[in-house]
Amino acid sequence: MAAAMEPDVQMGPPVTTVVPLEPGQEQGSLQVFGQAVPGSGSPSVAVGACPYSQRVYMMLEERMLAFVVTCIDEEEMPTWLTEIKKDPELPALRDGDEYIFGADDINEHVNERYRKESAPFIVPEELRGVCENLISALVETFEQWMTSKSKEGPGRKEYEEAVANLDKHLKENGPYMYGRFHTDADFKLAPLLHHARVTLLRVMDFELPKSFKAVNEYLQLAEGRASFQKYDRPEEEIVSIWSKKFGLSAQSG
Structure with missing residues (x-):
């Protein structure tokens, strides 16, 4: 090095x-x-x-x-x-x-x-706003929940609703954000969704429900791409970064 x-x-x-x-x-x-x-x-x-x-x-x-x-x-x-x-x-x-x-x-x-x-890789203009809104909702509610420092705190319900909306979109338009093609929307969403999934499991004891089948399948596809794996980091590092940002520790009460 x-x-x-x-x-x-x-x-x-x-x-x-x-x-x-x-x-x-x-x-x-x-x-x-x-x-x-x-x-x-x-x-x-x-x-x-x-x-x-x-x-x-x-x-x-x-x-x-x-x-x-x-x-x-x-x-x-x-x-x-x-x-x-x-x-x-x-x-x-x-x-x-x-x-x-x-x-x-x-x-x-x-x-x-x-x-x-x-x-x-460019998302068609007619779908760009929809993708941006779905991604923004996930980020905002994830941060709201983490800020609450509580497993049942403000943001949990909103985060689950944001994931449900994403699941609905993927069911109708998937398997990626824009059908069969991996686009800029996925480069933006996949790392954020992965970080949220890993962090919430370790910090808030929240496992992404299996009922969100399209989201779970999306994560499998996105996380399996060579470009994703090449720049992915160990889960411990991911949890550490977000825990430090919000002043939390694993398995928060």
């Missing part, structure tokens, strides 16, 4: 490759700055448990766009990055001399800049 450099001696974005490139393939101009394992330093090659960073890795991987990854510990934000943007949001993407911050904006940039590679 490459040794982390001190921020004050960094002269610019270092390139630490954790994505193997094909023989004869040069490193492209695409560089993703993703979340690092806490305490691993900045820059680091220790990929952290971050569903937003994982989304970007998967999105680029499945488009077959060459990229390199530099992991950043948010507690040790390097000066060369804060000089580019005062409060940089991770993940971030460097495309040549251009920097894009935040997974949504990165997705939009990639779709515009690399249209040929992106075409198979």
Whole structure:
């Protein structure tokens, strides 16, 4: 593993490759700055448990766009990055001399800049709003429940309703968010849903009901994809990240 450099001696974005490139393939101009394992330093090659960073890795991987990854510990934000943007949001993407911050904006940039590679993954406009609403509801209710710090606290009922709505959508439109095709909506949803499932089981003792058959089948499909598995992290790391964020411990009362 490459040794982390001190921020004050960094002269610019270092390139630490954790994505193997094909023989004869040069490193492209695409560089993703993703979340690092806490305490691993900045820059680091220790990929952290971050569903937003994982989304970007998967999105680029499945488009077959060459990229390199530099992991950043948010507690040790390097000066060369804060000089580019005062409060940089991770993940971030460097495309040549251009920097894009935040997974949504990165997705939009990639779709515009690399249209040929992106075409198979773009969600049709008529379904985009529906997918965004379903994903937003899952994230908001998951965070509401975690904030309550209680197994039966505010947010549980709302989270179950959000999952039920997703299940209904997948039954009617599945197996993925847009039928048989894995799209940008799935790159966004799958890591978030996986993190919620893992965390709620360990922290709130909540197992995703088997009655949500379409959601369970969706998770099996999404988690089985090579791009997902390549950037997935151990469950202990996932639980640790979210527990720390909300001040919780496993098996909360």
